[in-house]
Amino acid sequence: MKRFLVWLFTDALSVRVGSVRYVPDWVAIGAVLTALLVVVSVVGIWYAMRAGRQERRHQRDMEAKHVEKELLVRVMDQANMPYESAMDFLYDIVAANMNDATKTHQVAIDGIRKAREVHRQFSTATASLMNVLRRSRPRRFPRKTRDQALEHYDDLVQKAVAVNGRLLRYITACDWSKIDVEELQREGGGEAFEMGDILRRVTADLLARMYSDEHEWIPFRFEGKPEDGDGRVAFDFVDDPPLGTP
Secondary structure: OHHHHHHHHHHOOOEEEOOEEEOOOHHHHHHHHHHHHHHHHHHHHHHHHHHHHHHHHHHHHHHHHHHHHHHHHHHHHHOOHHHHHHHHHHHHHHHHHHHOHHHHHHHHHHHHHHHHHHHHHHHHHHHHHHHHHHHHHHHHOOOOOOOHHHHHHHHHHHHHHHHHHHHHHHHHHOOOOOOOHHHHHHHHHHHHHHHHHHHHHHHHHHHHHOOOOOOOOOOOEEEEOOOOOOOOOOEEEEOOOOOOOO
């Protein structure tokens, strides 16, 4: 056995060139193999650390998306609440005027208080959402990517808050004895309803993009529409792709 091993690692691997016989230098070969082993180990550690960083980043992105989803759903739920609170105010005032005008003042105060609270909740929900989106979305986009979708959404949110504020100011200062549906619609009600509807649909699209293959930063598409003189919104959101298409 000993003679076989000597033959295997010397004679079998030796090379003769002319009268010179070359025998493997196992010390040098061992040093090379050791160096290769070290290199392989370092590369393996680097890939393991990289995989760990990617996993942690993916986990952070999923947690951020979960928070974004909750805030987006909250805004969707509250998109039309300012308009609905104004309509509740109108119906309560009309009912009070018809049944007992002496209670109109108290009904109006209660309705205004409720409308202000709804407006405050809507403003808080949109402000919280925008602050989260501005900080979390860029982390999962390529560097120097312009988030045009968020720019459009921010502009839409600001318009919705402004329209709802206008409606709140109207029901606070109007003549409660003469208020009616047509006047409320002209003074911001119609615009608040349509803006709330557009905001809800765009919010839903923003949420859907988070879980699709579509780039989240692609801008939304809006199209103009003729004004009707009753304070309606002069644009509308274009679903892209339309519902029912792959």
